[in-house]
Amino acid sequence: MNEFSWKQNHQSSTSLARTGIILTPHGKIETPAFVFCGTKAAIKSLNVNEAKKSGTQIILSNTYHLMLQPGAEIIAKHGGLHNFMNWDGPMLTDSGGFQLFSLGHGSVADEIKGRNKNSKRKKSLLKITEEGALFKSYIDGSDHLLTPERSITIQRQIGADLILVFDECTPFHVNKEYTAHAMERSHRWSERSIEIFNKKSEFDSQSGSSGRQALYGIIQGGIYQDLRDISIQFNIENDFFGLAIGGSLGSSKEQMHEMVKYTASKIKTKQPVHLLGIGDPIDIWNLVKYGIDTFDCVSPTRLARHGSALSRNQNGKINIKNASYKNDLLRLEETCNCLTCNNYSKAYLHHLFKTNELLGFQLLTIHNVYFMNSLMIFIRNAINNDMLEEAEKKWYLI
C-alpha cells in the first residue's frame, strides 16, 4: 500500500549535502530537486509537455488559490489535479497556511527582500482561533474558515502526491512570545492534520488520489533557535513522510541562511527535507550543504516573464530587454541545451520582448526551467562525486 519511499544515495563527506530519491505513485524525484510553482494548476506560460522536456520532476500547486478558484470539488471530479492539469509526474500541495498567512502578514520573501507589506492584502486574514483561520476570498470577498481538517480534506480532493500539515506561518516582526504561542498551536494543528490524514477511508471515495498521498510536517519556531529545537523535536516524534522548514526565517538573506543551516543540522532523521518558498539559484549552492533536499520558488518563471534569463555568468542572469542584445546573434547561454538556446538568438528573444509577444514569456520560461533543472543535475553529480565546492566555482566560471 505504501507507494512512497525516500532513499539516500550519497552523503557528502564535507557537508550535510546528500543525494537521494523520493519515490511517489507518479514517479521518482531525484534530490536535491527544484519544485516548480504551478500555483493555480498551471506553470505560468508553460505547457506541461515543455515542462517535462525541460527536465521538470515535480510541480507545486497552492491549496489556498485552488480552494477559491476553481474549487477542490471540480478538481476531484476530474480525478484529481494530475488529470485536471495533465501532469503525470509527482506533485506537491502546500496546506494553504503559508499562502493564507503570508497574504495576511506579508510574505517571508517580502521581509527578506525588504518589500513593503501590501496593506490591501493584509485585510484578507480576519481571525485566527484554535479552530483555524478565518479569511476573505481575494476573488469574491466571501468568508472562508481554513482548519487542519478542511486543509487536509481539500488536499485529498486535489490529490497531489506530497501534502502538508496546516500551519500558521508567523512573520518576522512578531515577538518571541507570539511565535511560541503560534508554534504550539501549529503543533496542535499538525496533530489534527495527522488524525484526519490517517482516516484514509473517509476520503478515498471523494479523493482523486485514492488516498495515495504522503504527509509532510512543518518545522516552526521563527528566528528563535530554542523554539526551532522544540518544533524539530515535535516533528520528528510524529510519523511524517517528510519535513518542511517553514515560518519566519528572518529579515535578511544572511539570517535566512543561518536559520536554515541551524534547523536542518538539528533534524538528524532519515526524512526528505523541504524548504518552503525559497530557492534563488544563487542560494541553492549553500542550502544543499545544510541538508535541504527540495526547494520551491516562483523566481525562475517570474524572472522569465520580466525578461530575465538565468545565466552561468557572474550576475546569475541577463536582462534580454537590454538594448545590447538587439543585434546579438548568439544563443542565451553557450552551454545550455534547452529548446530556446538551441533554436533562437538573443536578438530574436530581445525582439519578442520589445514587441510584447507572448512567445517571449514562453521561450524564456522554458530556458529558466531547463536551467534550474540543469543546475540541480550539476549539483547532484557534484555531491555524488564529493566535489560541491569545486562545482560551484565551475558553474559560474564558464
Place this chain on the structure above:
Amino acid sequence: MNEFSWKQNHQSSTSLARTGIILTPHGKIETPAFVFCGTKAAIKSLNVNEAKKSGTQIILSNTYHLMLQPGAEIIAKHGGLHNFMNWDGPMLTDSGGFQLFSLGHGSVADEIKGRNKNSKRKKSLLKITEEGALFKSYIDGSDHLLTPERSITIQRQIGADLILVFDECTPFHVNKEYTAHAMERSHRWSERSIEIFNKKSEFDSQSGSSGRQALYGIIQGGIYQDLRDISIQFNIENDFFGLAIGGSLGSSKEQMHEMVKYTASKIKTKQPVHLLGIGDPIDIWNLVKYGIDTFDCVSPTRLARHGSALSRNQNGKINIKNASYKNDLLRLEETCNCLTCNNYSKAYLHHLFKTNELLGFQLLTIHNVYFMNSLMIFIRNAINNDMLEEAEKKWYLI
C-alpha cells in the same frame, strides 16, 4: 533554379473549387490552405513546434512591422526570417502596402465589420506620391518612405518564400476616380517591383533567401468590376508566380463575397490565388468555391486570446469564459484531435481564462490553429471527392 511550382490536383465539377500543391524551397503547401499570421515574426502565444504539430503549412509575416522592428538587416544577418524565428516551412510576406494603407485609411476588415477608423492610426500615413508612400513609424515616430524598390529589397532581406508586389490598398470610402488612379499607380509600382525582383544578383549577397523567392501580383480595382477587369488583365499579362486579390472588397460580407467571386472567376489562369486578410472559417466554404487557394487572417489566433474556441457547432465557436463551462468535464470539441482537446477539459480551460493564466491563450491557440488546418483538410478531401456541398453540411452538423 526555379524551385517553385504550382500543380493543380483536382478541379471541382460543380464550382471553381480546386485542390493543388504549391511547391517552395521550404516544402509544399497543399491547397486550399490557411496561412497563419506571425505578424512580428511570431505566431501570438504559439511556438513553432506546436504550430507544426497542429498541422500548420505556412506562416505569414508583415514587412511593414518587421522593417520597423527589429529591422530587415538583423533578420538578414540571421540568414533570413526562417532562421530568425526557427520555422523551416514555407513563409509569405506581404509588401507592406496593405498594412501601411490599412493603418492609414482604416482596414478592409474594419469596413466589413463596421468598426470605426482609428483616428490615431490615420496619422501614420503622411503622403503618397508616384515614388512611394511616406509614413511615420508607429514605434518611434520616425519618417519612412516605402517604395516598390524598398519593399522588394526588404522582402529579399527578410527572405520569405512567397513575396508580394508593393501596392496601394484603397479603402471603400474613396470614389471610383481615386480607386482607378490608385490602381494605375499600383500597376506602375508592380512593374517596378518586377524589375527590381528580376535583378536577382543585386540582392543575392545581402538576402538570406539567396534569391529563392516567388513573386505574387496584386489585383486592385476596389468594388468596381470594370476596374477589376483591367487589373486582372494587367496582372495576368505579367509573369507572376501567383496572384493575390487585394484592395477594397466593399462594406459588407455580402459585397466581399460578390467581389471575390467576380474577381476570381475572371482570372482564368493556372496560377495560385491568394485572398489577402480574409479567412473567417464561416466564409471559407464559399471562398474556395470561387477558386481561392490560400487565405490569411488573424482571427483564429486572435479569437483564442479572447477565449473563443473554434467549433463545429452552429455558431462556429464557443466562449470558454462562459460560466456554463465551469464544471464541464468534456473536451472542447468531441471530434478534435488537437493537444488541447486530447488532454484538457473545458472546466480546466475555463479556469485558466478565469485566472488569466497565459497557458490559456496558448492552449486555445493550439486548438484554433489545429481546427483551421483540420477544416482545410476536410475541404480538400471534399473537393477531391466532388462533395463540397455535402461536406459543409456535415462539418456543422456533427
